[in-house]
Amino acid sequence: MSSLGCLLAVGCSNDGDAAAVRTTTTTSAASDEDHLVLCRMRTSRLAVVVLFAFLASGVAACGSDDDRLTASELAEQGNAVCTEADKKFEAAFSEFDEDEEPTAEEMQGLAATAAEITDDVVGQFEDLDPPEDLETSWDDTLEKARAAQEKLELAGEDPESAQALFSSEEDPFDEVNAGLEKVGITVCSDDDEE
Numbered sequence: 001m002s003s004l005g006c007l008l009a010v011g012c013s014n015d016g017d018a019a020a021v022r023t024t025t026t027t028s029a030a031s032d033e034d035h036l037v038l039c040r041m042r043t044s045r046l047a048v049v050v051l052f053a054f055l056a057s058g059v060a061a062c063g064s065d066d067d068r069l070t071a072s073e074l075a076e077q078g079n080a081v082c083t084e085a086d087k088k089f090e091a092a093f094s095e096f097d098e099d100e101e102p103t104a105e106e107m108q109g110l111a112a113t114a115a116e117i118t119d120d121v122v123g124q125f126e127d128l129d130p131p132e133d134l135e136t137s138w139d140d141t142l143e144k145a146r147a148a149q150e151k152l153e154l155a156g157e158d159p160e161s162a163q164a165l166f167s168s169e170e171d172p173f174d175e176v177n178a179g180l181e182k183v184g185i186t187v188c189s190d191d192d193e194e
Contacts, residue, residue: 074134075185092114109156114156145173152165
């Protein structure tokens with residue numbers, strides 16, 4: 001009996017459990033019980049082969065160079081991420097009066113919100129698969145972005161740290177923005193201030 005015949009010889013009992021359907025015609029001297037054992041063994045082997053074939057095709061598809069973005073796709077998708085983040089930043093900053101200096105506690109809250117937004121942005125960037133020739137600089141930029149995002153997180157935990165961060169002349173994202181601009185992602189670094 002072939003593996004396919006074995007598979008066809010398996011049915012379900014009334015209670016839904018798998019049960020072997022015994023055939024009335026046999027072509028060898030083996031008993032029905034022997035056929036049942038043989039069918040189960042062949043079916044198990046077939047299932048293992050199918051499982052390995054399925055897993056092998058999935059592993060081969062993962063991480064292939066076909067999934068890499070082109071430079072223009074990377075820039076396009078990165079700018080889309082930044083556009084959405086800019087909307088969130090604008091909403092967060094809109095709560096503050098431009099004519100009044102925010103308190104240290106307000107700066108802390110703003111830093112915490114900015115850290116969450118930035119964490120999401122960096123996470124989305126980490127999901128992008130850059131072209132091979134940009135991979136090293138992309139990874140370096142993302143490493144710097146994580147470090148800058150961690151500074152925001154710390155500022156979001158302490159009012160004095162927040163005040164120091166926002167009053168500093170140094171922008172922890174300057175190097176990040178320069179790296180993003182190298183790959184065509186310019187929306188994150190666009191300054192709309194006039």
